[in-house]
Amino acid sequence: xxxxxxxxxxxLLNLYGDKGNIECMRKxxxxxxxxxxxxxxxxxxSGFELSDVDIVFLGGGSDREQKIVCRSLLEHKAELxxxxxxxxxxxxxxxxxxxxxKYYKLKDETIExxxxxxxxxxxxxxxxxxxxxxxxxxxxxxxxxIVGFENHGGRTYxxxxxxxxxxxxxxxxxxxxxxxxxxxxxxxxxxxxxxLLPKNPVLCDYILTNALKKKYSDFTExxxxxxxxxxxxxxYIVNRFK
Ligand code: GLN
Numbered sequence: 619x620x621x622x623x624x625x626x627x628x629x630l631l632n633l634y635g636d637k638g639n640i641e642c643m644r645k646x647x648x649x650x651x652x653x654x655x656x657x658x659x660x661x662x663x664s665g666f667e668l669s670d671v672d673i674v675f676l677g678g679g680s681d682r683e684q685k686i687v688c689r690s691l692l693e694h695k696a697e698l699x700x701x702x703x704x705x706x707x708x709x710x711x712x713x714x715x716x717x718x719x720k721y722y723k724l725k726d727e728t729i730e731x732x733x734x735x736x737x738x739x740x741x742x743x744x745x746x747x748x749x750x751x752x753x754x755x756x757x758x759x760x761x762x763x764i765v766g767f768e769n770h771g772g773r774t775y776x777x778x779x780x781x782x783x784x785x786x787x788x789x790x791x792x793x794x795x796x797x798x799x800x801x802x803x804x805x806x807x808x809x810x811x812x813x814l815l816p817k818n819p820v821l822c823d824y825i826l827t828n829a830l831k832k833k834y835s836d837f838t839e840x841x842x843x844x845x846x847x848x849x850x851x852x853x854y855i856v857n858r859f860k
Contacts, residue, residue, distance in 0.1 A: 619837075620653030621829055624671045626714070627679075627687045628658045634767065634812035636677030636711050642815035642822050643673065650841055652830070661686065666694045668701045672829040678712030678811055681724060681771075688717060688729050695732050702734050707804040707829040711814065715799065715807040716772050735779060735800055735807065739772040742793070746770055750788030750810060751859050752798050754821070761820040765855040766810030774809075776800050782808050787859040804828045817855070819848045 625640055644654040659666060668674070679687070691698070702708055708718075716722045719737035722729040731738075752764040764783055773792035781791065782799025790798030790809065799808035806825055808814065815822035823840050830837045 619651075619830065619834060620655065621647055621672045621826070621833070622670055623654065623656045623673045623675060624668065625656055625658045626674060626676045626691070627660055627683075628677070629660050630683045630687055631677035631679040631714055633678045633680070633712065634769075636675075636812060636814075638813035639677075639709065639711070639815045639822075640675055642813065642819075643675075643826060646819065646822055646840075646843065647826060649843055661690045666697060668697050668706070671701070671706070672833055673707040673709065673825065674698070674701065676708070676710040676714030676717070678714055680713070681729075684713045684717060684722065685729055688731075691717060691732060692730060698732055699734050702803055702805055705804055705832050707825055707832070708734075708806075709825060710805070710807040712768075712770055712809050712811050715809060716770075716774060718800075718805070718807055719774065722772055735776075735802055735805070737774055737776045737779060737800060739774045741771050742773040744771070746773075746789040746793060746809075748788055749855065749859060750790065750798065751786040751856055752783030752790070752810075753786055754783035756801065757820050757824065761849075763852065763856045764810070764814075764818045764821055765852055766808070766814050766817065767812055768809045769811060770809055782806060804832065816848065817852055819843070819845045 647654040716739040719731040722739040747769045781797035
């Protein structure tokens with residue numbers, strides 16, 4: 619068994635080490651004897667090919683970097699949309715999350731999005747920065763608190779979409795909605811930056827399980843790993859902001 623991850627624009631969208639999420643997915647697969655190939659795709663590359671890709675990862679970046687990648691991403695809008703509609707796994711963080719929507723409106727201009735999700739983002743007053751804790755109902759009771767860090771000027775409005783979680787501490791999609799991120803088919807889109815998956819191994823396994831189920835019809839579940847250290851770190855943060 620193996621999984622192929624396409625890492626979109628690792629050179630431009632890697633704020634706060636979003637790349638750590640790729641390492642986390644790779645390790646958690648390898649520890650279970652499952653292979654993992656990571657292929658980068660940058661603005662220099664041609665030949666965008668998703669047919670044998672299982673997970674696409676799109677990290678976060680500044681408004682400037684978003685504008686650069688947006689031009690390249692829009693050339694592959696149809697392929698990415700088909701990938702998602704056919705159940706491909708897509709993980710998008712912060713700037714990457716915003717680009718999945720219809721648009722990201724800045725003070726003087728608007729960045730066109732991929733229109734994969736029925737969401738839009740508008741720059742608000744000030745930035746929403748800090749630690750964040752979410753409650754994610756799709757995870758089992760003992761593991762449903764997701765911890766992370768957010769830093770964004772954009773406020774995202776998710777219309778009828780299901781959020782990733784309910785905000786327990788912090789801001790999330792906007793300063794008012796009390797919700798964070800979006801879950802759609804096998805898309806997990808979130809403002810939670812940096813090493814999100816190492817801090818939340820259950821969310822990582824959720825993403826990997828979806829990808830493995832899609833690829834291997836007889837796949838049922840991942841063997842458990844010893845996550846005592848990761849869970850202690852997660853609980854420490856949850857308790858700090860209770
Ligand atoms: N540039 C976007 C914003 O500020 C996203 C930033 C990010 O990825 N941290 O809203």
